Amino acid sequence: MGRRKETKVETVGLVVRPGSEQVARRARRLAAWLERRGLRVLAHRDWAGSAGGRPVVGRSAMMREADLVIVLGGDGSLLGVARLSGTPPVPVVGIHHGEFGFLTESDRGGLFNTVAKILEGPLRIQYRTxxxxxxxxxxxxxxxxxxxxxxxxxxxxxxxxxxxxxxxxxxxxxxxxxxxxxxxxxxxxxxxxxxxxxxxxxxxxxxxxxxxxxxxxxxxxxxxxxxxxxxxxxxxxxxxxxxxxxxxxxxxxxxxxxxxxxxxxxNRAAIATAADGSFFEVLQSKLHWGARGERKG
Known part of the structure; x- marks a missing residue:
């Protein structure tokens, strides 16, 4: 269960897994969607070539300037950003698409809907050692x-x-x-x-x-x-x-x-989430913890 944190999100950092044009296109759509909601978007330099004129910064600068960092990629991409957490930590959320992610959120309900759930009301934060x-x-x-x-x-x-x-x-x-x-x-x-x-x-x-x-x-x-x-x-x-x-x-x-x-x-990492799910639900859904095997005969 994450803690609710009253954080006014005005600047969003956007980190994109490099090497995928599909992810880059999703990032551009998400950046435009965030800007229509009145938010400032910082683009990580990994996709500077397609950032559309938005401010481009490195990860360390992003962790200083952003109120929330959204990572489009798997757990590895999120780890690379969260490892730079300082005090106080900047909330980070990872969103994956069609791949396994233990720390990241799935966008099965739609990318914009997933981000909207994260942004609505106080942020849901899980603080990690x-x-x-x-x-x-x-x-x-x-x-x-x-x-x-x-x-x-x-x-x-x-x-x-x-x-x-x-x-x-x-x-x-x-x-x-x-x-x-x-x-x-x-x-x-x-x-x-x-x-x-x-x-x-x-x-x-x-x-x-x-x-x-x-x-x-x-x-x-x-x-x-x-x-x-x-x-x-x-x-x-x-x-x-x-x-x-x-x-x-x-x-x-x-x-x-x-x-x-x-x-x-x-320092602690602050992982933002879209829903107040329990750790055990994550174990069951992603590691099939306690799953009942099929009976034969």
């Missing part, structure tokens, strides 16, 4: 970013097993040997963590998940930690083929002795 991620290398911070779904330490190009030393709040947790580790938010519990055997966690919970990927020992099981925890993952001295990915989109090569530090970010 984000992760602050740093990589320390030889005493200095080499990487600083954040993620909405997950931070994943995994193998690069070679098939050798990784050895990772994990600690929580400066207390040694143990040695993980396998294909890597997923550090996920409750939002990310239905993404990579789930495919690696992690639990599904309700997005409103205050938690951080630690899920091993193909662990070498059966005793390496997923953990659910408090979101006040600070997780540290050190790359073993004999591992020279590890990478860090954030939301499956940002990619960093890790070196021997690097320490990946993950904690709850001071």
């Amino acid at each position: 984000m992760l602050a991620v740093r990589v320390r290398r030889r005493g200095r911070v080499a990487v600083r970013s954040q993620a909405l779904n997950d931070a994943v330490v995994t193998r690069g190009t070679f098939s050798r097993m990784l050895t990772l030393e994990a600690a929580v709040n400066d207390h040694r947790l143990g040695t993980y040997m396998g294909d890597g580790l997923v550090i996920a938010t409750p939002t990310g519990s239905t993404a990579y963590s789930l495919s690696a055997g992690g639990p599904i966690v309700e997005p409103s919970m205050s938690a951080i998940l630690l899920t091993p990927i193909s662990p070498h020992t059966l005793s390496s099981r997923p953990l659910v930690l408090s979101d006040r925890s600070r997780v540290s993952i050190e790359i073993a001295p004999d591992c020279d083929d590890a990478v860090l990915t954030l939301d499956g989109q940002e990619w960093f090569t890790l070196e021997r002795g690097d320490v990946v530090e993950v904690a709850r970010s001071r």
Whole structure:
């Protein structure tokens, strides 16, 4: 259930999944429709060539200037925008067309009708925990970013097993040997963590998940930690083929002795929705959770 937030929407940012002329046409129609309602539209530079003279900005500028950002695309497109959330967060809504989307709204009822439901009355907002991620290398911070779904330490190009030393709040947790580790938010519990055997966690919970990927020992099981925890993952001295990915989109090569530090970010993502549906309804409709199988005979 999302919270209702009194936000006067005057400027709408519009982000379009690149590479699709069909989506670009839908974006132009939506921009004109929004302008007829008296709203100012900012176009993301990915579709600057067909923005029709509208102001063109990058994602960071859009997150500063817009009152609401509409993303036409799937979950990946929404993650790329929401990961830039600051304080206070700008509401972001993703709308997908004819494809699977766990975080995004479907436009089956019509694109304009879907957006109209979002804009009518106070915005329905779901606030989501984000992760602050740093990589320390030889005493200095080499990487600083954040993620909405997950931070994943995994193998690069070679098939050798990784050895990772994990600690929580400066207390040694143990040695993980396998294909890597997923550090996920409750939002990310239905993404990579789930495919690696992690639990599904309700997005409103205050938690951080630690899920091993193909662990070498059966005793390496997923953990659910408090979101006040600070997780540290050190790359073993004999591992020279590890990478860090954030939301499956940002990619960093890790070196021997690097320490990946993950904690709850001071920023939250604000996901706007078209309806007050429950998380369990989303599980049932999109993951077929608890679906009754057909009986034979």
